Amino acid sequence: xxxxxDSAVAAARAAEAGHDVTGIHLALSRNPxxxxxxxxxxxxxxxxxxxxxxxxxxxxxxYVWDMxxxxxxxxxxxxxxxxxxxxxPNPCLRCNEKIKFAAVLERAMALGFDAVATGHYAQLVxxxxxxxxxxxxxxxxxxxxxxxxxxxxxxxxxxxxxxGDSRKEDVxxxxxxxxxxxxxxxxxxxxxxxxxxxxxxxxxxxLGAGSGDIVDHSTGEVLGxxxxxxxxxIGQRKGLRIGHPTADGKPRYVLDIEPVSGTVTVGPREExxxxxxxxxxxxxxxxxxxxxxxGSVQLRAHGEEHRAVVSVTGDGVEIELLEPAQGIAPGQAxxxxxxxxxxxxxxxxxxxxxSSVDA
Amino acid sequence: MNDTVPTPGTAQATVYLxxxxxTPMYARAVAAMTEQMTRIGNPSSLHASGxxxxxxxxxSREKIAQALNARPGEVVFTSGGTESDNLALKGLxxxxxxxxxxxxxxxxxxxxxxxxxxxxxxxxxxEGAEVELLPVDELGRLKVDALRExxxxxxxxxxxxxxxxxxxxxxxxxxxxxxxxIAHAHDIPVHTDAVQAVGQVPVDFAGSGVDALTLTAHKVGxxxxxxxxxxxxxxxxxxxxxxxxxxxDVRSGTIDGPAIAGFAAAVEIAVKFQPEHAVRVSALRDxxxxxxxxxxPGAMVNGDPVSSVEHRLPGNAHLKFxxxxxxxxxxxxxxxxxxxxxxxxxxxxxxxxxxxxLAMGCDDESARSSLRFSLGHTSSQAxxxxxxxxxxxxxxxxxxxxxxxxxxxxxKRAG
Numbered sequence: 001x002x003x004x005x006d007s008a009v010a011a012a013r014a015a016e017a018g019h020d021v022t023g024i025h026l027a028l029s030r031n032p033x034x035x036x037x038x039x040x041x042x043x044x045x046x047x048x049x050x051x052x053x054x055x056x057x058x059x060x061x062x063y064v065w066d067m068x069x070x071x072x073x074x075x076x077x078x079x080x081x082x083x084x085x086x087x088x089p090n091p092c093l094r095c096n097e098k099i100k101f102a103a104v105l106e107r108a109m110a111l112g113f114d115a116v117a118t119g120h121y122a123q124l125v126x127x128x129x130x131x132x133x134x135x136x137x138x139x140x141x142x143x144x145x146x147x148x149x150x151x152x153x154x155x156x157x158x159x160x161x162x163x164g165d166s167r168k169e170d171v172x173x174x175x176x177x178x179x180x181x182x183x184x185x186x187x188x189x190x191x192x193x194x195x196x197x198x199x200x201x202x203x204x205x206x207l208g209a210g211s212g213d214i215v216d217h218s219t220g221e222v223l224g225x226x227x228x229x230x231x232x233x234i235g236q237r238k239g240l241r242i243g244h245p246t247a248d249g250k251p252r253y254v255l256d257i258e259p260v261s262g263t264v265t266v267g268p269r270e271e272x273x274x275x276x277x278x279x280x281x282x283x284x285x286x287x288x289x290x291x292x293x294x295g296s297v298q299l300r301a302h303g304e305e306h307r308a309v310v311s312v313t314g315d316g317v318e319i320e321l322l323e324p325a326q327g328i329a330p331g332q333a334x335x336x337x338x339x340x341x342x343x344x345x346x347x348x349x350x351x352x353x354x355s356s357v358d359a
Numbered sequence: 360m361n362d363t364v365p366t367p368g369t370a371q372a373t374v375y376l377x378x379x380x381x382t383p384m385y386a387r388a389v390a391a392m393t394e395q396m397t398r399i400g401n402p403s404s405l406h407a408s409g410x411x412x413x414x415x416x417x418x419s420r421e422k423i424a425q426a427l428n429a430r431p432g433e434v435v436f437t438s439g440g441t442e443s444d445n446l447a448l449k450g451l452x453x454x455x456x457x458x459x460x461x462x463x464x465x466x467x468x469x470x471x472x473x474x475x476x477x478x479x480x481x482x483x484x485x486e487g488a489e490v491e492l493l494p495v496d497e498l499g500r501l502k503v504d505a506l507r508e509x510x511x512x513x514x515x516x517x518x519x520x521x522x523x524x525x526x527x528x529x530x531x532x533x534x535x536x537x538x539x540x541i542a543h544a545h546d547i548p549v550h551t552d553a554v555q556a557v558g559q560v561p562v563d564f565a566g567s568g569v570d571a572l573t574l575t576a577h578k579v580g581x582x583x584x585x586x587x588x589x590x591x592x593x594x595x596x597x598x599x600x601x602x603x604x605x606x607x608d609v610r611s612g613t614i615d616g617p618a619i620a621g622f623a624a625a626v627e628i629a630v631k632f633q634p635e636h637a638v639r640v641s642a643l644r645d646x647x648x649x650x651x652x653x654x655x656p657g658a659m660v661n662g663d664p665v666s667s668v669e670h671r672l673p674g675n676a677h678l679k680f681x682x683x684x685x686x687x688x689x690x691x692x693x694x695x696x697x698x699x700x701x702x703x704x705x706x707x708x709x710x711x712x713x714x715x716x717l718a719m720g721c722d723d724e725s726a727r728s729s730l731r732f733s734l735g736h737t738s739s740q741a742x743x744x745x746x747x748x749x750x751x752x753x754x755x756x757x758x759x760x761x762x763x764x765x766x767x768x769x770x771k772r773a774g
Contacts, residue, residue, distance in 0.1 A: 022690075063690050070765075103764055110760035111687060 001025050001054060001062070003047030005175045005182045006119025006163055008054035012178055013162035014117045015058055022113070023055035023062040026104065028071040029193060054180050065107070067099055074098035076193055080206050086259035087331025088233060090147065090301065091191055093345070097150040097283070105158055115158045120144045122342075123164035124156060131286045132156040136340040139167040146298050149335035149345035150283045203230035212262020214242060217255050217271060229262045235272050235327020242266070253327070272326040276354045277319040279334050279346025286343070288312060295338040297321070299328055299348070310336050310343070317346045324353070374697040374745045378674055378735025379527055379555060384621070385580040385628050385736075392582055392621030402614040403605055412616045419623030426630035427557070427572070429564040429589045435606045436619055439586035440554040440575035441474040442599070446588050446610065447550040447571040448478045448521060450596035452488060455518040455548070457597070462518040464489045466509050468501045468533070469718035470526050475552055476714075479521075488518070498663045499531035499719045507541050514545035524553035524572075525560065528702050528715040528731055529662030530675025532560065539568040548594060554578050554586075558629030559637065560668040564589050571596075574626075576618065580736060581625030585618035629736075640734050641666050641673035643743055647732060648676050650747040655754050657681050661716060661729055674734035679721075683728050683757035684766050691753040697746055700731045724766070 001007040001023045015021040025048050048064060055062035075095050082089035105116045121137035122145040134156055137143040151159065163171055175183035194202045204210070210229040213222045223242045226232070231239070236254040246252060246268075253272050256265040277297070289312055296305040297319055307322040319334060328351040336343040375383075395415055400408030402416045417431070424431040437443045448465070455462045465479055469492040482488035493505045501522055510517055520542045525532050535551055542549045548570040556562050558579040564572055571594065575586035590596065590609075602611030629636070645666050652658055661677040663670040680688060685701035692699060702713035716726035732746065760766075 022694075061690075061693065063686065065686070106763035107687075107760045110763040111691060111756060 001051035002119070002188065003044075003050035003054075003182065003185075004119065004188055005172055005180065005185055006121075008051070008058070008119070008180045008182050009171050009175050009178070010117055010119040010160075010162040011054065011060060012058045012174075012180070014160060015060055017162070019117075019160075021058075021060045021117070023051065023058070023060050024104065024108075025051040025062070025064045026071075026099070027064050027066045028068055028099075050182050050185065054182055057179050057181075065104065067103060070103045071095070071099055071193075074103075079191075080203070082331050083203055083230060084207055084259055085331075086229075086257050088329040089331045090333055091193070092147040092301070093150050093333050096148055101151055101155040101159060105155065109158065115160050117160035117162060119163055120148055120161050121163050121166075121168075122148050122161045124159065124161055127286075134285055134342045135164075136337075136342075137164045142168045143302075145337075145342050146301050146303075146333070146335050149285070149333060149342050151285060152283060153286050156285060200228065200231040204228045210259065210262045212258075212264065214240065214264045214266055216252075217265045217267035223252075223266065226262075226264060229257050229259060229264060232257055232264050233327075234329040240266060269326070271353075273324050274326070274328050274351040274353050275321040275324040276352050277321065277328065277334055277348055278350040279317040279319060280315070280349050282312070282315075282317050282344055282346040284344035289343065293336065293338065293343065295336055295343060297334045297336050299325055299334055300332055305337065308336075316349075319346075325351075374742045375737070376697065376699045376732040376734060376742060376746060378738065379530075379578070379672075379731065379733035380700055381577045381583070382580055382735040383737050384577075384582060385625050387628060388581050388621040388625040391624040392617045395617035395620045398616075400616075402616050403603065412614075415620050416614055416616050419619045422623040422627050423587060424589075426626045427562055427564045427574075427589060428566060429572075430592065432592055432607070433564070433589050435588045435590055435610050436614065436622075437586050437588055437606075437610055438584055438612075439577070440472075440552065440573055443573035443575070443586050443588040444472070444474040444550075444552055445478045446596065446599050447573060447590070448475065448519070449482065449599060450609065451519045451548055451550065451571065451594070452482055452486070453597035454595040458595070459515075461516050463487060464491065464509075464513070464517045465519055465521065466491050466493060466506060466517060467521040468493050468495060468523065470495050470499055470501075470528075470531075470715045471521070471523055472527055472552060472554070475521055475523070489516075495531075495718050497720050499526050499529045499661075499715060500663070501533050501538070503534050503537045503541070506538060510541050510545060510547065514547065517542075517545070517547045519548050519550060521550040521552070524551045524556035524562065525672050526662075526715060527555045528713055529677045529719070530555075530672035530733075531663050532556075532668070532670055532672070535567055535569060543568065555672060557626065558633055559672050559674060561633065562630075570594050576622035576625055579625045579629040581622040582618050585615055585622045587622075632736075636736060637668050637673040640736075640738060641668070643734050643738055643740065644674055644676050644732075646740070647734070647743045647746060648678070650743070651676075651678060651750055654747060654751045655680060658754075661719070661721070672733075674738070676732040676734075677729060678732070679725050679729045680754050680757070681725065681728055682761050682766070683754055684761055684764070685727055685730055687757040687760045688730055688753060691756055692746075692749060695749050695753070697749055700733070701727075702729065702731060727766075 052062050075091050079089055079091045121142040123135040125133045127133045136145045172183050190197045211227045214224045232254045234254055237251055250268050252266040253269055255267045255271050292309050292311045294309055297308045298305050306325050309320045311318045330348050332348050333345050334348050335345040400412035402413040420431045420434045424434050465488050479490045483490045491509055494502050522533050522538045539549050550571040551569045552573045553562055554575050557574045571590040577583045596609045598609050600611045604611050605614050659679045689701050712723045712726035
């Protein structure tokens, strides 16, 4: 229970469904900030107190579990290492894979619990083959199946997502009806361990400035310098602060970031367009596809779906995008869907343009 | 109301083994308190109602003084243990330093409660105090030689010495007589936090020689939110709270008559029955420890193994369960209606390794594998039996969870 409205209502529904529910708040930071600032995160003492009050109202026991060491090792350090390698990781997926549905679930199972229930928006259905399927939430605006795409059948078999069939506004109304004080609490977003939301500043602080040149992709000309590669993401257009415009007047976009030299390569929009993705470390929610799978992929949280053909190759995946994508950075997760069902996910290592499609 | 046998104030729905955190109020304390709550009169008012209220406060003061072998004028009522500790430490430090600016050192122990450690930390950070937290042995007892050395290194610079009477976590009694002797040889005042000791072991204020002593009501069967600093009359203290000067001009704030009446009733009973209480409760505790050690191979006792009241608080059992996280054990016992404690928790509820166990030489992991069971005046053999029955399966399950979460595999922790 993060202290937000979703996990509070999820806990209430699980308890009402007859489960023997215990509320757990995860302490993920060794030095939690006392008060929340704005609409972020779930690492403050105030959030912990909000979760405790929700548990009181629901009438379930409540404890704080200290997962700060595991979280630091598995999520925060991984996040820094990935950025240092020039990749753009999604720490929420990592946290679901390693903490919420791994460290927490394992400990809970050992303590005698059967499952972890969370306030994620996704739906679980048992298929005819007896396997648990994960589907997108009813509320597509809140659907979180993307960040859960790393969960395996074993993890799904011990997960409950009581909010998957609901719309967010109904969850808030229900929280109000249940007397939960968090009913109107703003949604959390951004990265929970970066309390002020300034990811670039946080990375600069942890990894050093990483200043370097801004280089044109076709001519190699140095167009300017920057004070930190972490301030850039692939596909970024604004804030490049390059003095002179391109010859044809077209805007420039960040195409590549070289973390060691700090070189940021820029070029025209069409260079961002990709239609082929190579992924590693695939995780399958159920059976591994043996035939090329004609489905779709989602490449970032709350991003659009791209029709695609996904083929399993040894220990990786190759994804042909039938609808090209733009600004895809290595490190992001590609989550594979068949209709509304999550098939699995992989970490993007390469995103290239193979056909001559025009963006 | 039965005057010879302490009566539990509340019926117990659960197996409550956390009396060191708070113990149920005596029925007589509840009665004394509620009786005053129905009456009007500010004890500082000059009219008849005020005088009546003041009379109750002064009679309460006399009862507490008598129970602790102090003079009534030495009892300063406060809001509880934390305020009493703050008043003693800051008040003494300021007064002693202002009398002689060389006095900037404060000598205390590494195992004090946060109500002592945090004011000391604040004095060091904000007031230029040089705080020395002296080491303890593996049983959790202050090393007297270390105190002697620290005092004699430069006695003229010591503002005060503060040593708790008995440790709240592992229950080890501290060498108060030695501390007093060492400090008084150089006219250095001694404060002691006796919050855990009063009612559990003999506490004689005048006989001990200490200059200031902290106690609180809710640990002796009285209400929350009231306590006292017993402090020698001739000792000068700089006040923390300024205002009406109600308590000896050293503590301001409207006197809480009802709470003080409940407090005095509780102290009177707790001290009167202390000898019988110690015999009964330490027998229960010894039974609890012996049977847990039988049930759980590998479990170990933290603190002093000698169970007499000169060595260990009678109600305190502190055990280490290797391979188990204390908070897993606590949760599993809680689910079975058995309530105990893992020691200190920070404000976010995140379990931290106990500074007391660390000071005793425990490593971080065994410090986090420990549980405190503390018995009190309502504890019974049935409570002990329930715990002994539950502990085996609970430890087994907590060990499995410890293995699942890598507890025991890591020797080093970040942060």
